[in-house]
Amino acid sequence: MHQLIASPFLGQYLVLRPGHACGVRIPETRYRQLREAVADGRPAPRWLHDAAAQAWKLELPDTGPGAAPLGDVLLVREPSPYGLARASYEINKGCDYDCPHCYLGQKKFEGLAWEHKERLLEIMRDAGVLWLQITGGEPLIDRHFPAVYTHASELGMMVTISSNGSQLAKPLFIDLFTRMRPYRITLSVYGATEGTYDRFTRNRGAFDRFTRALAAAREAQLPVRLNIVVSDSNAHELDAMRQLADRYGFPHHTYTNMSPTIAGGAEPLPTQATDFLRQRKPFTGCNAGHTFFHADPFGIASICKVGRDPNINLIKEGVEGLSRLGSIADSLMLRTGGCSGCQLSGTCWTCRPLAKLYQEAKAPRNAYCQHSER
Incomplete structure (x- = not known):
């Protein structure tokens, strides 16, 4: 099981440690360096040793001759064209x-x-x-x-x-x-x-x-x-x-x-x-x-x-x-039904899908809509 993960994330690149809340943001050049090092069976670069020690007090294998390959401790996540993080x-x-x-x-x-x-x-x-x-x-x-x-x-x-x-x-x-x-x-x-x-x-x-x-x-x-x-x-x-x-x-x-x-x-x-x-x-x-x-x-x-x-x-x-998910999301956010033409939509408390559920449940309007206070 890997100790670290290197991954793209919403236009950025992160190094994470499973089970820990903090992470390290890295530039794309270093992400590619890690990706190539894992593919070639090379050891961890010195900067990753320093980052792991500072972020998690984690000591990685030595970088000298005969050192363990980086792939033994690091999983590199491939970029995805879908961007669903x-x-x-x-x-x-x-x-x-x-x-x-x-x-x-x-x-x-x-x-x-x-x-x-x-x-x-x-x-x-x-x-x-x-x-x-x-x-x-x-x-x-x-x-x-x-x-x-x-x-x-x-x-x-x-x-x-x-x-x-x-x-x-x-x-x-x-x-x-x-x-x-x-x-x-x-x-x-x-x-x-x-x-x-x-x-x-x-x-x-x-x-x-x-x-x-x-x-x-x-x-x-x-x-x-x-x-x-x-x-x-x-x-x-x-x-x-x-x-x-x-x-x-x-x-x-x-x-x-x-x-x-x-x-x-x-x-x-x-x-x-x-x-x-x-x-x-x-x-x-x-x-x-x-x-x-x-x-x-x-x-x-x-x-x-x-x-x-x-x-x-x-x-x-x-x-x-x-x-297709993005276009579905955009269509669901359109104001329809009881929310059509709402003049308060710019300050609405509730997303359209949730408002629809409240309306179907015949909930009191003050549970989801500020019109009840106007």
């Missing part, structure tokens, strides 16, 4: 929890066979994906997760896992993530006490498994970040949830706004803690469909987790299908 992969919608706020709606446990999962990851590599988020459902309950995570890492992706933490304390995952460190593990927090947490997830023993996961992750020094989810049923424990995060020493972020399901269902909206509804910043555009895309459990690519239609079947079309 980030992606999320919903490995499976199945989940061991039944949280009322979930945007997925019906959570069927289904997905691709291993050979198609493997192909999907290689398509992502060929598209230029350097940062990959593996999500679900609950990704760790997919039987192919260890193989998917390992293969994505071997292909030179910096992997983030989004999880509820129910399985994380198991030796299988602690050993995997200790041996092959992820870029980040993001865990959702649903309460600070057993009663609140277990009621929210509708799963007895969930809080106990979650706190064991936090303890195991801290012991293994894994790069964990916590997402505190605030709903009508746990808002009274917000301060306690923040204290829980601080007690384990993990950084945290608070989420308060509930969204419709990806099918436009209104089921999550009643869980909104009204006093915590947060006004979003004006939407000024995003990179969805241009430098980022999402893949669902069947390898269906869309611009993001919200705007899922039109889409592209990557298993049938291969990486070439992604050439």
